[in-house]
Amino acid sequence: MLRFSTTILVMILLLAFGILFGVDIATKGIEQVHGPVSGAGGDLQAVRPVPQLTPAPVPRVQGSRPVDKAEPQKLEYRTSTVTHVFDKFGRFVQITADHGLRFVVSLLDKLLD
Numbered sequence: 001m002l003r004f005s006t007t008i009l010v011m012i013l014l015l016a017f018g019i020l021f022g023v024d025i026a027t028k029g030i031e032q033v034h035g036p037v038s039g040a041g042g043d044l045q046a047v048r049p050v051p052q053l054t055p056a057p058v059p060r061v062q063g064s065r066p067v068d069k070a071e072p073q074k075l076e077y078r079t080s081t082v083t084h085v086f087d088k089f090g091r092f093v094q095i096t097a098d099h100g101l102r103f104v105v106s107l108l109d110k111l112l113d
Contacts, residue, residue, distance in 0.1 A: 031037060
């Protein structure tokens, strides 16, 4: 019985560490994108305002066609094998997490009904 209790305690501590570590990483990521977060709890507002983008005016010739001095360049996008493998792995993890959440929600729904 002591071994089972120790195993459960270790699993709970690992789960708590994983959750707290994930929240810390998410907070740092939000701060990198939006700047420092003001307030605590649910009051998450970015300090910097988001700039509004306005379209640039297109130079016109006497006719109605825009002036195009440079020909458009063809961009080639090649994915490496590593990028492809990790893209597929990321999709797999996302689908697995989605199905896992749906399973837990349906399980709790059945238990609480």
